[in-house]
Amino acid sequence: MPLVLIILIVALIVMFYRFKTTSLTRNCRWREDRAEACWRCAFCGARQEGAAVPKRCLQR
Ligand SMILES: [Zn+2]
Incomplete structure (x- = not known):
């Protein structure tokens, strides 16, 4: 099943990209x-x- 493998790899790339951007900017x-x-x-x-904790960065 090569299609499943492709979907899995794309999902991993998207998750990694999101994690990287959120950890750097937010x-x-x-x-x-x-x-x-x-x-x-x-x-x-x-x-x-x-009183509430701010959720994201204001200066980036
Ligand atoms: Zn900040």
Whole structure:
């Protein structure tokens, strides 16, 4: 079944590409700054106010 093999390889490539892009661009390391009541990204230095954890990077 070569078709199944091709689908499997394509799926693996897509997953790898997604993992790479998300880990490079979207994974900020948000840390809560309780003194200033905001979240600060230790990776790029972005700041966001609010109680919820920011989900993506603001400066990339
Ligand atoms: Zn960031």
